[in-house]
Amino acid sequence: MIGNLSYNNLFDYLINNHLSNKEDLEGSKLELKDNNNFNWIIELPNKVGKLFVKQMPHYRQINIDNRITKEWHIYNYLSINKALDHTSYLIPEILHFDNQNSILIYKLANDYVTLESYYKNLNTFSDTIAILLGTTLAKLHFETMNSQECHNFITKFSQDKLQYQLPYPDYLSDYIIKYLEPESLHRTPVQAWKFLGIIQQDENVKKIIKELVLHHEHLCLTHNNIQFKNIFIHRSLDQDGLFAGYEESKNSLIKFINWEACSWGDPACDLGKAITGYFIFWLNSMITHHTIEIKKSIQLATIPLEVVQPSIGAMIKAYISIYPEILNHYTAFTKRVVQFAGLGLINQLLEEFQLQPETARNHQKIYFYIARQLLCQPEKFLSI
Structure with missing residues (x-):
């Protein structure tokens, strides 16, 4: 038992488990991505690749599901399941799983960058990238929807129950739907409670969030955390979205990481969460402050x-072109996609309250305004 990994023992752990050598680690770039979940990214030199080191802190393993173990089982299942050819291409290369210390390590080539950094660096939005993402999600959902074996495997982790895991903070569901656990009071910023109070007072918003949480569909394998920082695309995609100098299968042009929240769930959630990423770029380009009118902020974007x-x-059209049957057995699909995008904005704001409370305070008014439009008037957005 080594306890929690830290700057002091991380490299020793990798060397002792033959996952890297001292020379490569000394020339690497190390980044701690998430202080709460102990997620490390190590970029090794000489195009060796990126190592992703994830650990569930020991103080959080009491009386809760170990998502690290679940994620390893998912990766292992998808990597050996030949029937899910497309889906198996979407996961990273698994190098190591340490059940005793709750550590998972996987790898991506240096040729992959996050979609978030890709857009930030170019500051342009190619339809080709959006089409690739929409196509990828459609194939993931269609392929797994028709797999009874995949259904059985995924639901096994929920004790044979279809327990859909929404990728939103537990206290959001607790606050809006049922009573609060006392420990929620200690881990939630005061400003976040004030924002949740605004949601609670808006009957229409509260009703729709309840509907999304309690009456979602259970149709296929869903990632449930399709944020741009969890999507990696190959560098061969140039600024025009062309597949420059890339000869391998397009299946490997895109990878998804952080599958620990996946479930047998609602495909509209994945597509909606992807749409949220585009809205975040738009909203974060605005000059926002609680003293600035919403209309003025939009004008200043x-x-x-x-x-x-x-x-x-383009992403929605690409999804439906690959998987048109979704509209037959899920008639409210496009409406739900837009509503999940709105719920994704609320979640983004709640995350900001945890990490950047002052930024969240400035974003609160405009984020909630747009989220409310998407939740309560999805048809208006779809008609644009």
């Missing part, structure tokens, strides 16, 4: 809605 909107439309 350096990335206008008209810039990201074509990508959103």
Whole structure:
């Protein structure tokens, strides 16, 4: 038992488990991505690749599901299941799982960058990237929906129950739907409670969130955390979204990491969460402050809605073109996609309250305004 990994023992752990050598580690770039979950990214030199080191802290393993173990089982299952050819291409290379210390380590080639950094560096939004993402999600959902074996495997982790795990903070569901556990009071910033109070007072918003949480569909394998920081694309995609100098299967042009929240769930959630990423770029380009009117903030956006909107439309169209049957047995699919995008904005704001409370305070008004439009008037957005 080594306890929690830290700057002091991380490299020794990797060397002792033959996952890297001292020379490569000395020339590497180390980044701690999440202080709460102990997620490390190590970029090794000489194009060796990126190592992702995840650990469930020991103080959080009491009376809760170990998502690290679940994620390892998912990766292991998908990597050996030949029937899920497309889906197996989406996961990273698994190097190591340490059940005793709750550590999972996987690898991606240096040729992959996050979709978040890709867009930040270019500051342009290619329809081709959006089409690739929409196509990838559609294939993931369609392929797994028709797999009874996959259904049995995924639901096994929920004790044979279809327990859909929404990728939103537990206290959001607790606050809006049922009573609060006392420990929630200690881990939630005061400003977040004030924001949740605004949601609680808006009957329409509260009703729709309840509907999304309590009456979602259970149709296929869903990632449930499709954020741009969890999506990696190959560098061969140039600034015009072309597959420059890349000869391998397009299946490997895109990878998803952090599958620990996956479930047999609602495909509209994945597509909606992807749309949220585009809205975040638009909203974060605005000058926001609680003293600035919403209309003025929208006018001051350096990335206008008209810039990201074509990508959103292209992604939805690409998804439906690959998986048109979804509209037959899930008639409210496109409506739900937009509503999940709105719920994704609320979740993003709640995360900001945890990590950057002052930024969240400035974003609160505009984020809630747009989220409310998406939740309560999805048809209006779809008609644009």
